[in-house]
Amino acid sequence: MIDLHNVSVEYDEGHSALRGVSLHVEDGEFVFIIGATGAGKSTLLKLLYREETPTQGRVVVNGSDVAAMRPGDVPRFRRRMGVVFQDFGLLPGLTVFENVAFALRVTGARRRAIRARVPECLETVGLMARCDAFPGQLSGGEQQRVAIARALANHPALLVADEPTGNLDPATSLGIAEVLYRINEAGTTVVVSTHDHAMVDNQPRRVVELAAGEVIRDEAQGTYQPAARPEA
Amino acid sequence: MSFSAFAFLVDDAAKSIRRNGLMSIAALTTVTVAMAVLGGSLFTIYRLKQFADSQPRRFEILAFVEPKADAAAVESVRDRATRIPGVAAVRVYTKDQALRDLQAEDRRQHTEIVASLEGINPLPDRIDVRVSDPAVTVRVANELRSPRFPEIEQVRDENDALSKLIALSNVIRNVGGAVAVLLFIATAFVIQNTIRLTIYARRREIRVMQLVGATSAFIRLPFLLEGTFYGAAGATAAACLVLFVVSQVSIYVRQFQTPLTQGVPPAVSSGVIVVMMVTTGAAVGIATSVISLRRFLRKV
Numbered sequence: 001m002i003d004l005h006n007v008s009v010e011y012d013e014g015h016s017a018l019r020g021v022s023l024h025v026e027d028g029e030f031v032f033i034i035g036a037t038g039a040g041k042s043t044l045l046k047l048l049y050r051e052e053t054p055t056q057g058r059v060v061v062n063g064s065d066v067a068a069m070r071p072g073d074v075p076r077f078r079r080r081m082g083v084v085f086q087d088f089g090l091l092p093g094l095t096v097f098e099n100v101a102f103a104l105r106v107t108g109a110r111r112r113a114i115r116a117r118v119p120e121c122l123e124t125v126g127l128m129a130r131c132d133a134f135p136g137q138l139s140g141g142e143q144q145r146v147a148i149a150r151a152l153a154n155h156p157a158l159l160v161a162d163e164p165t166g167n168l169d170p171a172t173s174l175g176i177a178e179v180l181y182r183i184n185e186a187g188t189t190v191v192v193s194t195h196d197h198a199m200v201d202n203q204p205r206r207v208v209e210l211a212a213g214e215v216i217r218d219e220a221q222g223t224y225q226p227a228a229r230p231e232a
Numbered sequence: 233m234s235f236s237a238f239a240f241l242v243d244d245a246a247k248s249i250r251r252n253g254l255m256s257i258a259a260l261t262t263v264t265v266a267m268a269v270l271g272g273s274l275f276t277i278y279r280l281k282q283f284a285d286s287q288p289r290r291f292e293i294l295a296f297v298e299p300k301a302d303a304a305a306v307e308s309v310r311d312r313a314t315r316i317p318g319v320a321a322v323r324v325y326t327k328d329q330a331l332r333d334l335q336a337e338d339r340r341q342h343t344e345i346v347a348s349l350e351g352i353n354p355l356p357d358r359i360d361v362r363v364s365d366p367a368v369t370v371r372v373a374n375e376l377r378s379p380r381f382p383e384i385e386q387v388r389d390e391n392d393a394l395s396k397l398i399a400l401s402n403v404i405r406n407v408g409g410a411v412a413v414l415l416f417i418a419t420a421f422v423i424q425n426t427i428r429l430t431i432y433a434r435r436r437e438i439r440v441m442q443l444v445g446a447t448s449a450f451i452r453l454p455f456l457l458e459g460t461f462y463g464a465a466g467a468t469a470a471a472c473l474v475l476f477v478v479s480q481v482s483i484y485v486r487q488f489q490t491p492l493t494q495g496v497p498p499a500v501s502s503g504v505i506v507v508m509m510v511t512t513g514a515a516v517g518i519a520t521s522v523i524s525l526r527r528f529l530r531k532v
Contacts, residue, residue: 038241049443071448071449072447075446075447075448075450076445078442078443078444078445079444079445083443083444087437089440090438091437091440091444101438102440102441102444103444103445105240106441106444106446106450107444107445107446108450108452117427143494150444153444154444154445228370
């Protein structure tokens with residue numbers, strides 16, 4: 001599913017965001033990427049949906065080499081994954097239904113297919129009842145659920161979430177985590193970057209910790225703080 | 233691209249135009265004004281050029297044959313003049329016809345010039361030469377003055393007036409062309425700026441489109457349609473404005489009909505003006521949208 005081999009990302013100013021990162025994620029895995037601000041979490045996720053390309057090393061996602069990909073192939077590559085952001089990224093002028101349908105419309109899906117698929121996605125995140133509401137009428141947690149529903153619209157094999165609970169209170173965050181677990185249990189690979197201790201510790205999953213652009217920990221059933229390291 | 237996807241894009245472009253109501257009105261107004269100034273200026277330049285170009289055709293070269301020359305000599309001059317390259321038509325204005333015209337003028341003016349000649353006709357035969365292109369007038373006149381036409385006593389070609397008109401025509405073409413280019417650039421700039429603002433206003437939407445796997449063409453097409461709409465709709469309104477002004481000016485000018493305005497070819501039809509302006513507007517809209525998208529979409 002995901003294969004990073006000795007990956008480095010350097011920006012023009014000479015700053016290294018990632019240094020020699022190697023990581024393998026199997027189909028159907030759930031992985032938390034944790035680390036302090038500036039550790040390289042977002043850069044790693046950007047590599048997965050080809051917002052960034054590696055300066056060095058190889059990134060393979062869903063069988064595609066990210067660096068070797070032609071720009072014209074990027075849209076089809078992205079249709080096989082869903083991306084969720086901290087700021088939700090919803091379109092305020094569209095209803096909940098239309099926001100989810102948007103992801104299908106831009107890929108040229110037919111109306112009948114859209115009418116069938118959108119309710120399924122909204123049911124998965126428990127928001128079918130609010131399908132006619134506008135984002136401004138929803139709470140933060142509900143908005144993030146809509147964003148997740150939109151990410152699911154194209155039946156992605158991989159769901160990438162960059163700090164999905166960063167703007168939410170702890171109780172709502174756990175609700176979002178539950179949704180992500182459910183999606184993972186249905187077979188979708190999920191990669192989540194987070195600062196949220198409770199979310200990571202609630203149901204121990206694989207945890208990959210980054211510091212200064214390097215992987216410093218990779219545990220199959222990890223917690224936010226390693227057992228050997230006292231909490232700062 | 234499927235029909236439903238295309239319908240979605242057209243709907244998307246229409247929604248964007250409606251959603252950005254004030255900005256759309258501002259863009260349409262600006263494009264209308266710019267296109268009206270461009271179209272109006274080009275039409276004025278075109279009509280002025282038509283007028284200036286038509287004037288030299290009025291000027292014929294008048295070649296006066298020696299009074300001693302007989303009818304055969306006059307015929308010979310006419311035949312040889314016809315063969316000069318650039319000559320469109322040659323007409324003989326005989327001394328008898330000239331005298332008859334003078335008598336008619338005497339009657340109109342109540343003068344007695346012909347009577348005072350006591351039966352003598354001192355007027356020469358005249359060859360009126362019309363050229364196919366005003367630019368060759370001087371060459372043809374010089375040919376008629378050359379020793380190859382010893383029967384011709386004097387040639388009048390109104391060279392000064394002709395030179396001024398040709399110079400005027402060239403000034404209109406050059407200055408008008410430069411003004412038209414500047415106005416064209418200004419119109420293109422207005423549309424480009426509008427598209428840039430639209431892209432900026434919709435940057436969030438574009439970002440979402442990119443992340444959910446919309447193709448580049450899919451993202452660009454609504455902006456392209458929007459740019460085409462601003463160009464074509466603005467140009468349509470501008471064409472109506474230009475046609476209205478032209479019709480009003482025509483009514484006014486007709487009141488002052490002078491010989492100068494006779495012989496000026498009619499202007500192109502209203503339909504041609506509308507089609508030309510709308511096509512130009514749409515083309516400018518498409519071209520500037522493409523440039524804007526290339527320049528600004530990367531920054532979103």
